[in-house]
Amino acid sequence: MISAEEALELVSHTAAPLAPRPIAPEDACGLVLAEDILADRDYPPFDRSMMDGFAVRLADAGRAVELAGEVAAGSVWNAGILPGQCIEILTGAPCPSSAEAVVPKEIVERRENAVVLPAAIRAGQNIARMGSDCRAGQCILEAGSVISSMAVGTIATFGRATVLAIPRPTLGIITTGAELAQPGEPLPPGHIRNSNGPMLAAMARELGLPPSPRWHAADDLAAIERALEEANGLDIVVLSGGVSVGAYDFVPAALARLGAEVIFHGVNQKPGKPILFARRGGQMIFGLPGNPLSSHFCFQRYVSAAVRRMSGLSAAGVLQGGLKEGLESKGFRPRYLPATAEASGNSELPWEVSILPERSSADIFQPCRANCYVELPAGPRVYGAGDAVSFTWISP
Ligand code: AMP
Numbered sequence: 001m002i003s004a005e006e007a008l009e010l011v012s013h014t015a016a017p018l019a020p021r022p023i024a025p026e027d028a029c030g031l032v033l034a035e036d037i038l039a040d041r042d043y044p045p046f047d048r049s050m051m052d053g054f055a056v057r058l059a060d061a062g063r064a065v066e067l068a069g070e071v072a073a074g075s076v077w078n079a080g081i082l083p084g085q086c087i088e089i090l091t092g093a094p095c096p097s098s099a100e101a102v103v104p105k106e107i108v109e110r111r112e113n114a115v116v117l118p119a120a121i122r123a124g125q126n127i128a129r130m131g132s133d134c135r136a137g138q139c140i141l142e143a144g145s146v147i148s149s150m151a152v153g154t155i156a157t158f159g160r161a162t163v164l165a166i167p168r169p170t171l172g173i174i175t176t177g178a179e180l181a182q183p184g185e186p187l188p189p190g191h192i193r194n195s196n197g198p199m200l201a202a203m204a205r206e207l208g209l210p211p212s213p214r215w216h217a218a219d220d221l222a223a224i225e226r227a228l229e230e231a232n233g234l235d236i237v238v239l240s241g242g243v244s245v246g247a248y249d250f251v252p253a254a255l256a257r258l259g260a261e262v263i264f265h266g267v268n269q270k271p272g273k274p275i276l277f278a279r280r281g282g283q284m285i286f287g288l289p290g291n292p293l294s295s296h297f298c299f300q301r302y303v304s305a306a307v308r309r310m311s312g313l314s315a316a317g318v319l320q321g322g323l324k325e326g327l328e329s330k331g332f333r334p335r336y337l338p339a340t341a342e343a344s345g346n347s348e349l350p351w352e353v354s355i356l357p358e359r360s361s362a363d364i365f366q367p368c369r370a371n372c373y374v375e376l377p378a379g380p381r382v383y384g385a386g387d388a389v390s391f392t393w394i395s396p
């Protein structure tokens, strides 16, 4: 059985960034940019009025000047401004060529067809000069950066209808188990509800993936094979249940029959020891143990890592936090415990973590407020309050 570190390494090495493709800017938020984005022209593209007011010549400061016309955003005033004149101008409009300043509407005195200008007018006031934000050809966003919502606005400003970015992988979910009824359906005796299907679908959505197609197969080799066949075109397939050594655990056999290459099966960790990771061509396949907490943890640690890698993102960080309360850790496998991390106000250890009690790998009720998993190394140890432990955030 391999270690949890080796398993994570293997996932990161096996998964590779997907090929970039053109994507509409608004659909590219959160994706990794695969090209440099250059300004297509100077910005502002003309001397732009930053105020609603009057475009004036400096020599007319303190005088009553004739209101000779108006220029609104989207139009152009070509005639210039003669001495003794001003042009009414609106925010975003290009300044007439002879305008030396824009005087805000609020500080002039308006008469019939004239405007009395203040005595002090600063050269260039309220005019954003052409090219003062950036120059044509300047690189504004670099390949490899993560596209933020402001970057989307920037890309659109430069006139791009699409941008080259690494797409998010597609991910399908196959739940297995003869004992499972779908939420909302009648519960035959001996059945429980399929909670992993919705939970894993929600985790995929939290990672920004498109909605996951889902299948459910009873504990039946042919049914699992069929679902895997149907999921063939997806980048990632996540199976829940049926991955251990029980008589009805058919996932390993189904994968073998389809010629998938098993990269590991079994990891020295608690929860989620029976996890399986395989590949079929470029498709990553995860067999997660069915116990809800195991499924959650294994998705969080391993499936998320594959999603990040395929999306071109760096690996999620491991942080340090101080334990709010002491605890005794037993057992010979590293343990991953659902916990809440909050700002501690302590600059040396800025997070304080509280372990949430969980009764078993099936229990997601006590820990469902968790925002992180705390990792405790293998071996018995008594931890005191304030002791530092490693943790990773749940979801991005
Ligand atoms: P398995 O990994 O198939 O042996 O399942 C381990 C435990 O998890 C069993 O008690 C199952 O009933 C339960 N389980 C499996 N799949 C699900 C699921 N989709 N939703 C809720 N519980 C499940």
Ligand code: MG
Residues within 6 Å of the ligand: 176, 177, 178, 219, 241, 242, 248, 290
């Ligand atoms: Mg099962």
